[in-house]
Structure formats: C-alpha cells, structure tokens
Amino acid sequence: MSQNPPDLRPDLAPRARITGAPRSGQPTIGMVSLGCPKALVDSERILTRLRAEGYGISPDYTGADAVIVNTCGFLDSAKAESLDAIGEALTENGRVIVTGCLGAEPDYIREHHPRILAVTGPHQYEQVLDAVHVAVPPSPDPFIDLLPAAGVKLTPRHYSYLKISEGCNHKCKFCIIPDMRGRLASRPARAVLREAEKLVESGVKELLVISQDTSAYGTDWKDREAKFPILDLARDLGQLGAWVRMHYVYPYPHVRELIPLMAEGLVLPYMDIPFQHAHPDTLRRMARPAAGSRTLDEIAAWRATCPDITLRSTFIVGYPGETEEEFQTLLDWLDEAQLDRVGCFKYENVEGARSNALPDHVAEEVKQDRWDRFMEKAQAISEAKLAAKVGLRMEVLIDDIDEDGIATCRTKSDAPEIDGNLFIDEGTEGLSVGDLVTVEVDEAGEYDLWGRTHR
Numbered sequence: 183m184s185q186n187p188p189d190l191r192p193d194l195a196p197r198a199r200i201t202g203a204p205r206s207g208q209p210t211i212g213m214v215s216l217g218c219p220k221a222l223v224d225s226e227r228i229l230t231r232l233r234a235e236g237y238g239i240s241p242d243y244t245g246a247d248a249v250i251v252n253t254c255g256f257l258d259s260a261k262a263e264s265l266d267a268i269g270e271a272l273t274e275n276g277r278v279i280v281t282g283c284l285g286a287e288p289d290y291i292r293e294h295h296p297r298i299l300a301v302t303g304p305h306q307y308e309q310v311l312d313a314v315h316v317a318v319p320p321s322p323d324p325f326i327d328l329l330p331a332a333g334v335k336l337t338p339r340h341y342s343y344l345k346i347s348e349g350c351n352h353k354c355k356f357c358i359i360p361d362m363r364g365r366l367a368s369r370p371a372r373a374v375l376r377e378a379e380k381l382v383e384s385g386v387k388e389l390l391v392i393s394q395d396t397s398a399y400g401t402d403w404k405d406r407e408a409k410f411p412i413l414d415l416a417r418d419l420g421q422l423g424a425w426v427r428m429h430y431v432y433p434y435p436h437v438r439e440l441i442p443l444m445a446e447g448l449v450l451p452y453m454d455i456p457f458q459h460a461h462p463d464t465l466r467r468m469a470r471p472a473a474g475s476r477t478l479d480e481i482a483a484w485r486a487t488c489p490d491i492t493l494r495s496t497f498i499v500g501y502p503g504e505t506e507e508e509f510q511t512l513l514d515w516l517d518e519a520q521l522d523r524v525g526c527f528k529y530e531n532v533e534g535a536r537s538n539a540l541p542d543h544v545a546e547e548v549k550q551d552r553w554d555r556f557m558e559k560a561q562a563i564s565e566a567k568l569a570a571k572v573g574l575r576m577e578v579l580i581d582d583i584d585e586d587g588i589a590t591c592r593t594k595s596d597a598p599e600i601d602g603n604l605f606i607d608e609g610t611e612g613l614s615v616g617d618l619v620t621v622e623v624d625e626a627g628e629y630d631l632w633g634r635t636h637r
C-alpha cells in the first residue's frame with residue numbers, strides 16, 4: 183500500500199505507536215486511500231468506526247482479512263491509478279471492497295476487476311461499513327466490547343466514537359480484556375487529534391472518547407512530558423468546538439483534574455466511571471482499587487467543582503463471595519452517591535477469568551434478587567434526579583426526527599444508546615438531525631425527559 187504520502191495514510195498514524203500484530207482472532211482491515219482530502223475524511227471515518235467496533239487496522243496487505251480501496255475518479259489518470267490500486271490489492275490480498283469517487287461507476291470497475299467483493303460510491307461510508315461487516319464479520323463479545331450492546335448499528339453522522347488507546351494494564355479478576363487485547367497501547371495524540379479535527383470538519387457534533395482505560399491514556403509512553411497525557415488530550419479535544427464525552431474513565435486519583443475542564447465547558451460535564459462495587463472486601467477480591475468511602479469524598483469534591491456533572495457507572499452484583507452485608511453496603515453507598523445513571527450486571531463466569539476460581543459463588547436466585555433491589559434503588563434515584571430538571575432550559579442534540587415530527591434528542595447528560603433521551607413532541611418544523619437546540623423541560627419520567635423548543 184504505497185500510494186499515499188505518509189501523512190495522508192490514516193492507517194500509518196496509529197502504527198507509529200500501536201505496535202504488534204492485531205490480537206489473535208481480531209478481524210482486521212487494510213485501507214488504501216487515494217484522492218482528495220474529502221476522500222481522506224471518509225477514510226478516517228471508516229477507520230474510526232471500525233476501530234471502535236473492535237477491528238484491527240493492518241498497515242500491510244498480508245495482515246488484513248480484507249482491504250478497502252478508497253478511490254479517486256476525477257481525472258483519467260486518477261481512474262487509472264485507482265484501477266491499479268484495486269489490482270494490486272486483489273493480487274496481494276484478494277479480498278477487496280471499493281469505495282470513493284470511482285465507486286460511482288461500478289460497472290466500469292467490475293469490467294476491469296470482476297473479483298471485487300463490493301463497490302460503494304463516494305461518501306457512502308455507512309454502505310462501506312455494511313460491506314465490511316459482510317466480508318469480515320465483527321466478533322462482538324459483550325465481555326470485551328466498548329460499544330453498547332446495540333453492537334454494530336451505524337452511528338449517525340453527527341456523532342462519532344473516537345478510540346484513543348487499546349488494551350489495559352490492570353488485572354481485574356472478572357475481566358479478560360488484558361489477555362485478549364494486551365497491555366495499554368495509546369495512539370499518538372497527534373493522530374487522535376487529527377482524526378478528531380477531520381471528524382468535526384465533516385460535521386460531527388459530538389466525540390465519544392472510548393478505550394478500555396481512558397484515564398490511563400498515554401501513561402505507556404516512556405518519553406512522555408506530561409504525567410497524565412489524558413488531561414492535555416481532553417483539553418485539546420475541547421478546543422475543537424464539538425461536545426466531548428469521556429467514557430470508561432478508570433477511577434484513578436488524577437481523574438479529579440478532569441473536572442475543572444468539565445466546569446469550564448471544554449469537556450461535557452459527564453463522567454462514565456465504572457466503580458463495580460463499593461465494599462472494600464468485594465473490591466479487593468475483584469483486584470479493583472479504592473474503598474467506597476473515599477470514593478464518596480471524591481464524588482463530593484467533583485460535584486463541588488462542577489455542580490452539573492452527570493455521573494454514570496456500572497456495577498457487578500453477586501460477585502463470588504459477596505455476602506448480604508457486602509451487598510447492603512453497596513446499596514447504602516448508592517443511596518449516598520446518588521449517581522445519575524447506573525448499569526448493573528449479574529456476575530457470570532467468563533472463560534479464562536481468574537474470578538471463576540474464587541470460592542463461594544452466589545446462587546442465581548440471590549444474584550437476581552440483588553439485581554432487582556439494586557435496580558429499584560437506581561431507578562428511584564434516576565427518577566428523582568430527572569424530576570428536578572423540569573422547568574430547566576438546556577441544550578440538546580437532535581438524533582432523530584420521525585415522520586410525525588417527534589424529535590429524539592439527548593442532553594449533555596445522555597450518552598447515545600446507553601442513557602435516556604429528551605423528546606420534543608411538537609414545534610420541530612425547520613429542525614434537522616444533528617442540530618443543537620435549546621429546550622425547556624416540561625415533563626420527566628423514569629429515564630427520559632420531554633421538552634419544548636425555546637427559540
């Protein structure tokens with residue numbers, strides 16, 4: 183894949199830091215991007231999405247399960263170059279998906295290269311992803327995936343996941359990610375920022391920062407200047423003019439330094455921070471840090487700095503050895519912590535996880551009972567928090583408008599697919615998907631809000 187100069191090779195940017203072959207079994211795609219900067223934006227978006235879905239990006243033909251050739255068809259010489267590139271990819275790899283400007287002429291391409299797997303036209307990035315999913319199926323795994331369970335549903339064009347690193351250096355006993363994805367390997371900040379800039383230039387209004395361990399970003403760089411590069415990255419992303427939402431923030435002490443950026447409005451006042459449990463003994467058996475009481479102090483300090491912060495977390499109930507007293511501590515802790523959003527999982531063994539070998543596994547009916555009690559409390563907290571928003575004015579991002587004119591939106595407190603929504607039932611004429619509008623909240627439910635536009 184030698185067609186592009188190195189600074190126009192989206193596949194080269196991550197290679198500078200993320201060394202080593204894709205993990206065993208990881209579906210892997212190669213990309214040849216020809217043509218103009220607009221085509222490059224499409225290539226970046228395709229790679230961004232594939233990376234977020236768990237695909238590896240191969241810098242060479244041999245390591246790829248299939249190759250996407252993003253073509254140019256502007257001049258005859260460009261057409262010839264595109265056909266050559268497709269031919270080279272077919273010879274070197276054999277499984278080729280064609281997209282880009284020349285893709286507008288599928289018959290012309292197939293005439294020269296009948297063996298290609300699929301052809302899509304310029305800026306049809308959703309269709310390219312569909313073709314990739316058919317050619318090299320993703321391997322969704324609820325235990326290691328970063329995207330919500332809705333899986334590989336395509337992201338609307340006004341928000342995009344932005345993957346900043348791969349792997350994790352922790353050893354939580356219930357988790358197999360470090361075995362599957364390896365140790366932390368952070369993408370260079372310039373590559374992440376360039377990708378983010380291109381996304382914003384192409385109309386993305388919200389960047390969802392993901393990785394297995396977002397707050398550890400850059401701590402694997404031996405020659406780093408900053409102790410915690412995530413702080414600089416968050417600040418730089420915050421300058422781009424889009425909403426920036428941080429996911430999977432492991433509870434390190436330096437996370438508190440992100441909060442002023444949220445208070446300043448650079449980063450959304452939203453933190454997705456998995457606590458998993460609150461009882462110190464359960465956390466110890468999980469090989470997780472932090473005692474619940476210290477975490478409560480930390481949460482209070484975050485709220486003092488940024489009163490609007492929305493806290494989302496996930497928990498595991500029924501972990502091996504969890505006693506009723508430990509579980510009750512978690513419930514009491516939740517009462518005090520008053521988190522805005524929570525997800526809760528009933529513990530289950532995952533092949534290869536060290537927690538499988540722990541003694542005193544909890545009976546299924548006990549797990550279910552604890553899950554029910556946990557969710558009942560979490561729901562009551564969510565309901566009360568949302569009720570307090572009635573009468574407030576807030577900015578929302580429109581995700582969808584149906585044929586009846588009902589707009590499905592999200593406030594700054596709602597991440598797509600995992601949190602609630604704000605619905606606007608009337609007065610949506612003239613609004614479009616991707617618009618940011620101000621609404622006044624007039625009704626609240628258990629997880630969702632309703633409002634009317636305020637113009």
Ligand code: SF4
Nearest residue numbers: 350352354357359394
């Ligand atoms: S920090 Fe997250 S990804 Fe890393 S081992 Fe623990 S649960 Fe797994």
